[in-house]
Amino acid sequence: MNENEFGRLYKLxxxxxxxxxxxxLSDMAYPDIAEFIMDLDDDKISVxxxxxxxxxxxADVFSYLDTEKQSVIVQSITDSEIGRLMDxxxxxxxxxxxxxxxxxxxxxxxxNTDRETREIINRFLTYPDNCAGSVMTIExxxxxxxxxxxxxxxxxxxxxxxxxxxxxxxVIDDKRHLVGTIPLRRLLLNDEDTPLTEIMSDDEQLIYVTxxxxxxxxxxxxxxxxxLSVPVVDKENRxxxxxxxxxxxxxxxxxxxxxxxxxxxxxxxEDEYIKTGVISLAKNRxxxxxxxxLASTLTGQIIEGFESKLSVVAxxxxxIPMLMGTGGNSGNQASTLVIRGLALGEIKIKDYxxxxxxxxxxxxxxxxxxxLANYGRMLLLRLTGSDVTDSVILVVxxxxxxxxxVSKTIGCSLPIVxxxxxxxxxxxxxxxxxxLVDTISLVIYFALANAIIF
Amino acid sequence: MNENEFGRLYKLxxxxxxxxxxxxLSDMAYPDIAEFIMDLDDDKISVxxxxxxxxxxxADVFSYLDTEKQSVIVQSITDSEIGRLMDxxxxxxxxxxxxxxxxxxxxxxxxNTDRETREIINRFLTYPDNCAGSVMTIExxxxxxxxxxxxxxxxxxxxxxxxxxxxxxxVIDDKRHLVGTIPLRRLLLNDEDTPLTEIMSDDEQLIYVTxxxxxxxxxxxxxxxxxLSVPVVDKENRxxxxxxxxxxxxxxxxxxxxxxxxxxxxxxxEDEYIKTGVISLAKNRxxxxxxxxLASTLTGQIIEGFESKLSVVAxxxxxIPMLMGTGGNSGNQASTLVIRGLALGEIKIKDYxxxxxxxxxxxxxxxxxxxLANYGRMLLLRLTGSDVTDSVILVVxxxxxxxxxVSKTIGCSLPIVxxxxxxxxxxxxxxxxxxLVDTISLVIYFALANAIIF
Numbered sequence: 037m038n039e040n041e042f043g044r045l046y047k048l049x050x051x052x053x054x055x056x057x058x059x060x061l062s063d064m065a066y067p068d069i070a071e072f073i074m075d076l077d078d079d080k081i082s083v084x085x086x087x088x089x090x091x092x093x094x095a096d097v098f099s100y101l102d103t104e105k106q107s108v109i110v111q112s113i114t115d116s117e118i119g120r121l122m123d124x125x126x127x128x129x130x131x132x133x134x135x136x137x138x139x140x141x142x143x144x145x146x147x148n149t150d151r152e153t154r155e156i157i158n159r160f161l162t163y164p165d166n167c168a169g170s171v172m173t174i175e176x177x178x179x180x181x182x183x184x185x186x187x188x189x190x191x192x193x194x195x196x197x198x199x200x201x202x203x204x205x206x207v208i209d210d211k212r213h214l215v216g217t218i219p220l221r222r223l224l225l226n227d228e229d230t231p232l233t234e235i236m237s238d239d240e241q242l243i244y245v246t247x248x249x250x251x252x253x254x255x256x257x258x259x260x261x262x263x264l265s266v267p268v269v270d271k272e273n274r275x276x277x278x279x280x281x282x283x284x285x286x287x288x289x290x291x292x293x294x295x296x297x298x299x300x301x302x303x304x305x306e307d308e309y310i311k312t313g314v315i316s317l318a319k320n321r322x323x324x325x326x327x328x329x330l331a332s333t334l335t336g337q338i339i340e341g342f343e344s345k346l347s348v349v350a351x352x353x354x355x356i357p358m359l360m361g362t363g364g365n366s367g368n369q370a371s372t373l374v375i376r377g378l379a380l381g382e383i384k385i386k387d388y389x390x391x392x393x394x395x396x397x398x399x400x401x402x403x404x405x406x407x408l409a410n411y412g413r414m415l416l417l418r419l420t421g422s423d424v425t426d427s428v429i430l431v432v433x434x435x436x437x438x439x440x441x442v443s444k445t446i447g448c449s450l451p452i453v454x455x456x457x458x459x460x461x462x463x464x465x466x467x468x469x470x471x472l473v474d475t476i477s478l479v480i481y482f483a484l485a486n487a488i489i490f
Numbered sequence: 491m492n493e494n495e496f497g498r499l500y501k502l503x504x505x506x507x508x509x510x511x512x513x514x515l516s517d518m519a520y521p522d523i524a525e526f527i528m529d530l531d532d533d534k535i536s537v538x539x540x541x542x543x544x545x546x547x548x549a550d551v552f553s554y555l556d557t558e559k560q561s562v563i564v565q566s567i568t569d570s571e572i573g574r575l576m577d578x579x580x581x582x583x584x585x586x587x588x589x590x591x592x593x594x595x596x597x598x599x600x601x602n603t604d605r606e607t608r609e610i611i612n613r614f615l616t617y618p619d620n621c622a623g624s625v626m627t628i629e630x631x632x633x634x635x636x637x638x639x640x641x642x643x644x645x646x647x648x649x650x651x652x653x654x655x656x657x658x659x660x661v662i663d664d665k666r667h668l669v670g671t672i673p674l675r676r677l678l679l680n681d682e683d684t685p686l687t688e689i690m691s692d693d694e695q696l697i698y699v700t701x702x703x704x705x706x707x708x709x710x711x712x713x714x715x716x717x718l719s720v721p722v723v724d725k726e727n728r729x730x731x732x733x734x735x736x737x738x739x740x741x742x743x744x745x746x747x748x749x750x751x752x753x754x755x756x757x758x759x760e761d762e763y764i765k766t767g768v769i770s771l772a773k774n775r776x777x778x779x780x781x782x783x784l785a786s787t788l789t790g791q792i793i794e795g796f797e798s799k800l801s802v803v804a805x806x807x808x809x810i811p812m813l814m815g816t817g818g819n820s821g822n823q824a825s826t827l828v829i830r831g832l833a834l835g836e837i838k839i840k841d842y843x844x845x846x847x848x849x850x851x852x853x854x855x856x857x858x859x860x861x862l863a864n865y866g867r868m869l870l871l872r873l874t875g876s877d878v879t880d881s882v883i884l885v886v887x888x889x890x891x892x893x894x895x896v897s898k899t900i901g902c903s904l905p906i907v908x909x910x911x912x913x914x915x916x917x918x919x920x921x922x923x924x925x926l927v928d929t930i931s932l933v934i935y936f937a938l939a940n941a942i943i944f
Binding site for chain 1: 495517518519521522643646647650651656657674675678679691693694695697713714715716718735736738739742743746747749750751753754755756762763764768769771772775776778779780782783784786787789790791793794797800801804805807808809810811812814815816818819820822823825826827828829830831834836837841844845848851852855856859860863864867871876890894924925928932
């Protein structure tokens with residue numbers, strides 16, 4: 037929505053033309069209405085606007101609001117309004133909301149919900165975070181396996197309004213076992229008296245997940261098979277819910293964000309940055325910083341052991357940061373590619389030796405180019421007054437080459453080792469590798485210095 | 491697909507039971523068939539298997555193969571087979587394939603395509619990479635704005651088989667202008683004689699993009715409005731294509747990968763890691779490594795200028811890597827959160843001062859904790875034999891605190907500055923910030939040392 041449209045709404049609001057505002061809002065898309073309500077700083081006005089929305093769209097708009105505004109609204113509306121809202125929300129949106137708000141709001145909401153919905157919500161709240169059960173919804177189209185196409189379409193016309201999607205229908209038997217799926221498209225393009233069992237996907241083509249499957253797996257399945265919704269079954273293979281493509285996209289974004297955070301040494305958090313408090317932000321950042329700071333005691337010790345020698349040869353100390361930086365950056369490049377490849381399923385553990393062999397060749401090339409560049413750089417420095425000797429230039433250039441090769445080898449290996457140990461490869465990213473590579477770089481550097489200079 | 495199923499297929503292949511293999515494959519989902527064909531190392535066998543596939547599914551399977559196998563197959567089949575294949579492929583899949591293969595294959599393929607398809611493909615190939623025009627498809631359901639619901643459903647039944655999706659229909663006027671959209675769901679749930687114009691989304695709710703819009707924008711629109719397909723119009727507002735949700739998901743993955751790569755100082759590449767040659771990998775890595783290596787000349791100069799003083803006070807040199815590491819890691823944490831927030835649209839430029847104020851408070855807390863931890867660490871080192879003085883411990887701890895605050899401030903600011911300058915915020919990540927922070931850390935460190943020790 038652009039500034040102009042916002043401006044028009046604000047103008048109506050300022051003039052208190054609520055009738056006109058309501059008409060204007062009713063014509064807008066739900067996410068835009070939600071955007072306008074979230075843009076209002078004054079919570080009282082947010083609530084006022086929410087209340088003038090036509091009853092049949094308020095739940096839809098509610099599901100697009102952030103948790104903050106949702107809480108504000110729920111705390112300001114009447115018990116019967118809450119009851120109606122919870123009735124109109126899809127179960128997955130209701131659960132998403134209840135998972136984020138304080139216990140007292142949850143209690144009040146549940147107290148105003150009818151028994152059946154309450155039981156469903158309570159069951160959903162017990163699923164562990166990030167499993168299929170916790171993100172699914174129950175509003176799917178179920179068709180009995182005795183129906184024909186015409187009967188199925190009639191059934192969808194009758195019940196479809198309340199379903200989150202009607203584009204993939206799920207065929208169940210008498211015991212609610214999932215026995216097939218059928219895209220609405222196939223229903224429409226087939227003869228009216230065809231039995232569903234004849235045109236549904238079954239057996240080998242039947243794709244589903246179970247309630248306890250990880251959401252990352254659900255997203256991978258949806259991507260691989262281009263599904264608009266993924267059916268979820270319980271342990272007895274009974275259909276209990278579906279996960280729709282809009283939630284799949286949220287999962288994909290969430291998983292990528294988690295990897296970004298882990299790679300930057302942050303304890304992953306599901307909250308938006310802008311809404312996270314200062315203390316939680318600090319808490320998410322301190323642990324790894326301390327671990328790595330303590331780990332760097334090791335590089336300190338190595339330098340201390342070499343300090344007397346460093347101080348007699350000009351230029352040796354000055355190159356330490358460059359070497360460490362180059363090592364860290366090189367390792368980082370290799371590990372990022374491998375981590376992302378693993379996350380997208382483009383790389384498998386069995387590819388390790390292919391990758392290693394590739395990285396060794398790449399690093400020899402990269403190392404050689406960098407070593408030559410460094411050679412040139414240091415010659416130039418000497419021309420402009422630095423008093424480094426030939427042997428120092430040689431040592432540093434050789435160290436650059438060695439450091440690139442070693443750090444790329446480590447960088448491509450650690451994520452795969454992590455995967456083998458069932459750890460998250462994203463943890464093996466930049467900073468962790470940097471610290472390891474820093475230590476090894478120093479050892480190589482000083483060993484070369486010892487061999488060539490001293 | 492699990493190992494068992496693969497095993498069964500390989501067994502049939504080994505016994506040369508092609509008829510049974512064909513039956514087995516016909517029952518499988520297209521991505522699984524493609525997976526099997528890609529798993530076959532021998533290209534001749536891949537082609538053989540592709541050729542025994544039933545004609546009505548071979549194009550679908552082809553679209554799930556990787557470019558390598560696609561090229562192999564196209565080079566081994568006859569001209570008339572190519573013609574048929576290109577006819578059966580959706581235009582976006584055909585274009586995806588042609589964009590990746592060598593010119594001689596493109597020429598042979600186009601020579602065997604009918605004129606109309608060839609013209610369409612040629613038009614698609616001229617769109618710049620990563621714009622809406624280059625990822626759209628033309629197989630959409632267009633409904634005339636004079637139709638009723640019943641007529642619309644009849645039209646879909648007649649033409650729907652060849653459309654990539656029928657779940658969102660696009661309403662056009664006599665001049666092919668996009669005048670509304672209508673979900674299939676709404677068609678089915680309305681009375682048969684309702685005119686489309688009465689139930690379609692128009693005006694304010696009409697969401698579309700233009701051919702030259704960036705694919706990242708397309709993905710953002712699809713996510714915001716939960717669309718299953720996004721209509722694409724040309725400059726005259728005529729409907730020219732749609733982008734379907736499966737391609738939107740590919741875009742989301744691609745954009746995240748690009749950010750990961752930029753943050754790790756890699757020149758972004760659209761190829762899968764495992765399929766990229768050693769030389770291109772090396773080329774993607776060398777430029778930034780050299781730039782940063784040259785930039786670190788600066789830190790080297792700073793250290794050199796201070797070398798005489800460093801050599802007389804024990805422990806000062808040894809702490810340099812720790813300080814730089816801590817600075818880099820702290821800056822990285824802040825920049826990653828801001829970069830990801832910008833990418834997901836959770837952070838806007840106007841939030842800068844909120845973010846800055848937040849980061850300052852966070853960094854004071856984090857800095858204090860780390861400074862105390864460092865104080866303890868160095869006291870412990872002294873107990874175990876290191877001869878650092880009280881004033882060195884004080885200087886290093888104070889430097890830790892200052893470095894954390896400065897690097898977090900820089901880390902949260904640079905991505906936003908990049909966004910302001912219309913550069914990609916992801917470029918302002920880890921390594922670039924690290925190099926800047928390294929320099930500043932050293933200056934702070936030596937200034938503190940000068941003030942307290944010398």
